[in-house]
Amino acid sequence: MSIERWQTAWRQLIAPGAPFEVVTPNDGAPRYFRHAPRNLLQVIDAGRVHGDREFLIWQTQRLTFNQFFDQVDRLAEQMVAQFDLQPGERVAIAMRNQPAWLVAFAAIQQCGGVCVPLNSWGLRDELQHGLQDSGSRVLLCDEARFNTLAEDLRREQRATIVVGARDGVLPEYCLRFEDLIIAPAAPFPARPIDPEQAALILYTSGTTSRAKGVVSSHRAISQALFALDFQGAFCAMSSPERIGVVINSGYLPTILAAVPMFHVSGLHAQFLSALRGGRRLLLMYKWDVEHALDLIRDERCTQFNGAPVMMQQLLASPRFASEHTASLFGLGLGGGASSAGVLDNMLRLKPEVIGGAGYGLTESNGIGAAIGGDPFVYKPASAGWALPIVDIRIGDDPHQAQSAGARGLIWLRSPTLMSAYWNLPEATSHCLRDGWLDTGDIGYLDDEGFLTITGRVKELINRGGEKISAAEIETCILDMPGVLEAAAFAIADPLLGEVVGLAVHGQASSLPQEPQVCAFIAERLAAYKVPARVYRLLDPLPRNATGKVLKAHMQENLDA
Template sequence: MAVPTAASLREPGGYRAPAVTGLADLLDRQVRSRPRARALVVTGDRLELSYRALAALADDVAGRLVGAGLRRGDAVGLRCANTAEFVVGLLGAARAGLVVAPLDPALPGSQLSDRLDALGARALLVGPGAPPAGAGASAWPLRVDLSRAGTATASLDAGTLVAPQLRGAASEFGDRDALVLLTAGTSDRARMVPLTHDNIAASVRGICATYELGPGDATVAVMPFFHSHGLFATLLASLAGGGCVLLPADGRFTAHTFWDDVRAVAATWFTAVPAVHEILLDRSERDYPGPQAAPLKFVRSSSAPLNTATQRALERTFGAPLLSAYGMTETSHQATSEPLPQHGLLKNASVGRPTGLALRVVDEQGHTCPPGVEGEVWVHGPTVARGYLAGPAETARSFTDGWFRTGDLGALDEDGHLCLTGRIKNLIHRGGEKISPEYVEDILAGYPGVVEAAVFALPDATYGQRVGAAVVVRTDEPVGSAEILRYCQGRLAAFEVPDRLEVVAALPHTAKGGLDRQAVDALFAR
């Protein structure tokens, strides 16, 4: 299967994806052609930062980093919420030729230290409000000050540099490396994914082309920038396309201010995980201001499966198409997406077609599956990482001849649309049957009143494993487990129906908003 080229990213209507080569020149086109256009709207006061001002701040920080002794190819950590400091720190480090690792501000000190050591980071840029735990003398406070008069200044308190480390991850950096993103996991299992400027440029061009993002677009940052979803889809694609990103107060998504933020920036779209969409839908009767106040062109969902019933309810409520996308850190985020309505049909349960890369579905023997047959999803192309840093065994398991083996199960239809059916590692083995928890969760979520569901394996002496489930229901819906199970019996095979179902107040989520399956197992799989 051929990998789409940059030329093929031109949409039928004449849209042309931005010509960027990586992080360092992400702003250049806009600074030349639209220097006064707003790039960011930040803080609770919603102060505007133009492209020219943002580029000047990034250049200032780049000079300070080089002046502090950092050299091209050195690694630095970046510990900030979704604030101006994150954006300026990221772009400034890129312009200085550094390799940047965005880190979760909520990481405990021990995990933070483990990640910095594994990376070989020589410094840690820390934004306001981020806890200083575990960073020691390598923590460098970064601050951006804005005024209503339009002035903007950056300050960087450069402290002691950690001595160069030429072992582990640092010894594996290449000339074009720009980012290291860490996948979810505990401190001793988090995998480090190196992404080059070329990976970033291909991802940004693909996202911009898919949604035709341009200077007339604006969005609100919902997803955290230390994960690929928020970083690529919200921040980098918007800036490359010349749009505007509103960074909420304190750099964090808050449901009760979200629609005010949408109106303040005249947002034309936003992207989030299903859990956030469920929250917004649940609060829509009292919070949603209506299509006149928030004229969205589309809404995007990614990072976890979104059940069809929720998707259609969101479209009816918000009056805009909801486009499902599929991506992961190892593919610089987006791998597939549903198209804008004017460019193709939206299909139920589909995450669309490949955007800028090649995709195939492979059986257990390594053969490509015919349409409609389930197998593992493999991807190949310019957005795919080369492997994992300091992880040769994991790289060998997950990367084969340039193809990334995602670990996701799915099937392609005759038109090349991908339908995901679950994760291989999540499968429940009940006797001789393999059960996808994601599929059972989708059925559970279709019951009226169920907000969210988690399905997990219960140990069983006879069958090996049985099916367990925990569901969250709306507070105004008197729903019990017996009614939900009866609903399942008419829609699931007998072996897929949960053997035990609990109605719970809440389910645990990861930092990026997806279901935390490790925590689910610890809480309920007993």
């Protein structure tokens, strides 16, 4: 392994005339990829060349690229014909992962609409907030979400397309998705799309407050997707032996998609990247580790990306080290910090694996830093180097960067950043400052330029003036045998203001007791970081759709 060799490969990829040529504007604007698509229509239409190759697999449904695009074209034509959908109008999607979700997204873009993916895990109030806040004219939803919202949709007479509706008469304001995708399609003229035009409103997780709508332009998403392509190319150049094993295996590139499509890791890194690249995409309705292993075995999946808790469950299964995962060469981590134990297990059980991780936010379209292949083996706990179109600064002020190794607030600048929070100018100005994104995350850049995430600003526990990172404690205790999940948080204390509380989840037979947990942490971290109270939980920690622990909800139940 050689840092110099990796840096040379990096420079070759972004040089003038190279496939991933990076342009530095004279006006001080962020760098960008010269050859990236201009808008999402170009991104989506690139998938049409793959023809009769198999694209989507979900339960009993199997679609080729041609069949997928046939449904997209028919749905787009029908949305214009039935609803007179105009460019710039918002169209919401509320359903669990299935082919209709992907068809709907592509059709909305073909109409020039703005797609509003809603959190399908949300309850009625959360779904209604997204619909009303975005002002979506049309809703595409599955039957479960339709039933949840039935009273609201009837009251508002909101135009709705229902997927998988059982036999029976739908209300007059509803159409059946299955009817629309077999209706005759009369192609309508392509609608011109300005790269700066809004393409997407993705709602943030909303773990502590109302979810905010993140507005992204066609250009921002297209640059983000090209950055993902760059990372794949750089991984191949920096890890030729690992890539050679994959190529020589003969397996078709097949992604197991278990994360929701209403999140950037599912929408950008899996769906849209697979569509452009001609890769098979296997959709899971919801995460289940045994079912995931069945799918990996039966469909010969080559790539799985998931949150650390998913990866932990996958690695913990006795089946992982068996022939059931013989085809699985790519493992990607995202959505949270991983413990050293998870990373060690991944590399021990699959030494030839192309492991990877990354760092990004909904507000940056998932783009920030990335690492994969040999560099991942070199520094598995880091988030990698800033991607070529990204500037990363550490400190309270992005214009006064701190030195290597100093921890502080992480700022990002790139062409992939959101345009704004939807209808929230004050929140936008607080988060976006002079073109820099205040991520709310804490981390540092080492002397080789690798980024490491150490916690969240809002998840710092202030114990008598000493700031403690919740993430540091969680990462530490996850290395203790018997602990499957962990969440650290502040507990009010009359003397110190706040002290550390820690919830740990595991099996009843192996979950350590409070004194053992505290002793384990005391051997590894400063005394003031040892929890004042440990809660042992036999049920998994509550999480939102993106895999983040719902700490406020959990604490309410702990205190009840």
